[in-house]
Amino acid sequence: MGRPAARNVKGFRDLFSGDLLLKQRMIDTVRTVYERYGFVPLETPAVEFVDVLGKFLPEQQTPEGGIFAFRNPDASPAAPPDDPDLWLSLRYDLTAPLARVVAQYSQLQRPFRRYQIGSVWRYEKPGPGRYREFIQFDFDSVGVPSVAADAEACMVMCDVLEALGFARGEYAVKVNDRKIMQGILEACRLGETNINDEKSKAAAVLRAIDKLDRVGLPGVRELLGAGRKDASGDVTAGAGLAPAQIALIEAYLVARGATRAETCTRLTALVGETPAGKAGIEELSEIDRLLTSQGYADDRVSFDPSVIRGLSYYTGPVFEGLITREVLDEQGRPTQFGTVFGGGRYDGLVERFTGQQVPATGASIGVDRLLAAMSLLKADERRAATAQVLVTVMDRARMPEYLGAARRLREAGINTEVFMGEGRIGNQLKYADKLDIPLAIVAGGLEFERSVFQVKDLRLGRALSGSIAAHDEWKKSQPAQREVAAKDLVSEVRRMLAGPAGA
């Protein structure tokens, strides 16, 4: 085979320190909020049986295409193709493993309120920003029939986004209810069709609504009617609805009012007569009442009839959390980050395993998508180094002294690296500079004789590059290099780290 090429598998990537330190802070922040509400951690394996994931295609006796599946190496070569233990897969999300856990451990206390963070894998076509491995961070309450838990989920999403640094008005949580969607289908006399059947008119309607963001109201109108040809000439078949049906759905899509209460009033006029619609509006009204009581007003959580969140799966309220603050991308172009949280109520969670309905609700934050947004928004907070100080090594025979200086700083809680590579001081300082380490300590024979260290502030050149006046001004108040008595090393380093360029 010769030497292997050092390469990634398509759709997989490596992440480095600048992104990862930011991501770690994000994850800690999200976890803190989840725990504030009393959610507890759960960890499940990366590998599951394909039938547990619900991704087996019985008619073809193979796993579904969108997952990373492989033959169970424990299975006998003679195992029949319908052996449920024959196929394994990397998990596709964290919801199917949750369902398995709830079905498997009957001793679990209900409500079971867990959070889980972990990688999930999808065998899909990768693209810019689309990877085949990414991290989800879910919270779910299992065994909670009341919509108070849905209202709580909305509050958790708001609290997470604010804890991450998004101010009111920079994010939005949008809520809809699957029962109201069923109500509009019933009002259109499409209530009998099965939305889980991809070929049904109901499914076509939901798909059309789901495209509202991309194609606008006129586009949805075409998709509900005869079909739509896009700019590239591709034709999407229409749902073939009658004009009265289309008009009703259009009215539904623009039913969002200035307040949640107004949206409920408008929706009542449209679907309040249908049993499903009435039930959905009751749920939303109760969510409105609870959110309002806790000060979560319309500027944070709104009701939006156009929110779909996929075709099946959900059974009641559905919600998503968006970053609405505009971000400039690396090329300076305004970018919308859109949805980072998605979730809703799914009372059929464990039905697939046990036949029983267990009411559950929760949401998932896409950590990698959020990281992309935060990387741009918090570019000034990005740091690649963990070390605050680099101790350079001028004279290898003095290694005990260099290690000793580092040890004193570390014991004071200051992250300190001793340069362990090869190269002269100039190269060592360049290393600290490239890694964005704020301070460097330099000492040779003269310094050791006099029990002093030279401490260089490397942020100076970085922070003030370009501005000579500011550079000079700053240099007067904070010279780039200070001679520090060995006994004062810790206090002086601490003082310099707290200085202006460290702000």
Added chain:
Amino acid sequence: MGRPAARNVKGFRDLFSGDLLLKQRMIDTVRTVYERYGFVPLETPAVEFVDVLGKFLPEQQTPEGGIFAFRNPDASPAAPPDDPDLWLSLRYDLTAPLARVVAQYSQLQRPFRRYQIGSVWRYEKPGPGRYREFIQFDFDSVGVPSVAADAEACMVMCDVLEALGFARGEYAVKVNDRKIMQGILEACRLGETNINDEKSKAAAVLRAIDKLDRVGLPGVRELLGAGRKDASGDVTAGAGLAPAQIALIEAYLVARGATRAETCTRLTALVGETPAGKAGIEELSEIDRLLTSQGYADDRVSFDPSVIRGLSYYTGPVFEGLITREVLDEQGRPTQFGTVFGGGRYDGLVERFTGQQVPATGASIGVDRLLAAMSLLKADERRAATAQVLVTVMDRARMPEYLGAARRLREAGINTEVFMGEGRIGNQLKYADKLDIPLAIVAGGLEFERSVFQVKDLRLGRALSGSIAAHDEWKKSQPAQREVAAKDLVSEVRRMLAGPAGA
């Protein structure tokens, strides 16, 4: 297929809150120490090409048996069997991905000092405490020829174990040097044989030494000579060494002195004449000098000639970190946890990819093995709940008041759960009790009328179960239930949480 059974794949497991909260604290502690030394994070995918992992068997044109490999779904069905892109695998460790990264990104600063935490997967026979998915937490310095980096790795291991709560004398770091092992082989005139050839005498010698813990010195003597029959009657073939060779290796195995310096002196007498042995002793002496200069004495880091750390791979100093404190297992039997850290110098890290030698050293902590030890050692610190307070719900119509009380507590930094399930107060209190939530708040119409809450301390029953005298004593000073004015809720809850049962 019917309903799938809710089950784990063999060798995989779920982890719940009690373990996970402890594990999270452990991981945060280890990360803090790694960052204290300036190591920076790296994240690589779970999925790699099999040839990148070095696990392809060219003669059989298949992946090695010990990994979870699967056909690359992107590969053409007509791909030839020697197509290097044909096979993917879950990563086996974090070292092979590190090697790939170093070979792949030429712009990386050297030294490249990274830490990485992540799951690794091995297709091995599972057993008690042996899983096919487990977490490693590595730190490595790449591009560091000096043994100062090896000495630093020993200090990092000590600092991590102390930060985790192990006192001096409860853990040990043991160091050996692959060059000294080569020296003893040379002194036995086995220097020409290749230790990487499993059938060589040299490999048989290292395997025999590696069994010292299990079979003792007499057992090793048999394995070095004619072979050994164990208690079950199984026979292990011997290395077939001559008595003089066996005597030399025995002397080597007992060469450990009371101090590192004494061990070096004894080793010099045994292998100081061989080029490899001499080089190895020089490395250990320098490590001793540096460790001693930083106060890491023999009670923390010792030199131990019996440390092997596998057959190939390492090229210089090797080390392991052990928990020596005796632990009682769940059945009250004394248990040795043994090695939790393993590592060493491996200058051939990226040679497989680039043909170049890049000096590197580092170690890996087995997070799951450590968790097993910590679960027993810190059993009293184990908590399954994140919530410190459960707000019970007596009257659903009052949900805004219950949510409001929880919100005030959360805003004060107190983790608070509102009971979202169904059931009477008695069942809700039982839920808090099962989950180990310290306090519960109860309020009904009477309380709301008078603007008070009842706060119950649920730890009382748990902490004092069995001891009636202590129970009565405690009850006098700290009643199990207090009526608290609504305006004082936060301060009173904080006071109760800080009370004796919370200590």
